Amino acid sequence: MADTFELEIATPDRLLVRESAIRAQVPCMNGYIGVLPDHAALLSELGIGALTYVTPDDHRFSLAIKHGFIEILDNHVRILADDAARGSEIDTTEAEQDLRHAQQEMLDPAVGMDIASALIAYKHAQAKIDAARKQVNKEE
Numbered sequence: 001m002a003d004t005f006e007l008e009i010a011t012p013d014r015l016l017v018r019e020s021a022i023r024a025q026v027p028c029m030n031g032y033i034g035v036l037p038d039h040a041a042l043l044s045e046l047g048i049g050a051l052t053y054v055t056p057d058d059h060r061f062s063l064a065i066k067h068g069f070i071e072i073l074d075n076h077v078r079i080l081a082d083d084a085a086r087g088s089e090i091d092t093t094e095a096e097q098d099l100r101h102a103q104q105e106m107l108d109p110a111v112g113m114d115i116a117s118a119l120i121a122y123k124h125a126q127a128k129i130d131a132a133r134k135q136v137n138k139e140e
Contacts, residue, residue: 002037004056005075009063011084016063017053024053024077026070027127033070035077042072046081048123050130062087062134064127066120083124087135090128099125 007024009017024035027049033042046068054060068081102125105118 002075005035005037005039005077007053007077007079009051009065009079009081009084011068011081016084016086017061020056021053021077022056024051026051026079027065028070035072037075039072039075039077041074042070044070046070046079048120049127050087050134051079051084052134060134062131064090064124064131066124066127085128085131087131087133090132090135092129092132095125095128095132099129 004020004022007017007019007021008015021035022037026033026035027047029045029047031047032049033044046065048066049064051063051065052060064085064087065079065081066083068079068084071078099122102118102122106115106122
């Protein structure tokens, strides 16, 4: 039985993470999944949310991710997200402004965005805020 798994998180633009982890929590389309070493093979579509993981030296990290895919095979977890940002890189003031803007769009769709796009923008802004807060809490 393995003690760790290899975690890779990438977007079309960059590789964000490539390291060993002992556990992860990943937002998928139908809810979060927990990943531990020796997880069963899996291919799933990602949702929008805060992905968290823990390294063998007990460092905890958080990222905001939006759509894409996760593949788990032979203790290797590959995540290709359409958009992702490390919690430590997120400007919470900007994310809170994005959240308020999306809320306004949902209340008054005549402003521009359709309701489905506004809901996605809302979830993405909330994921950024959650990831940034989780990262800050882990560093204290």
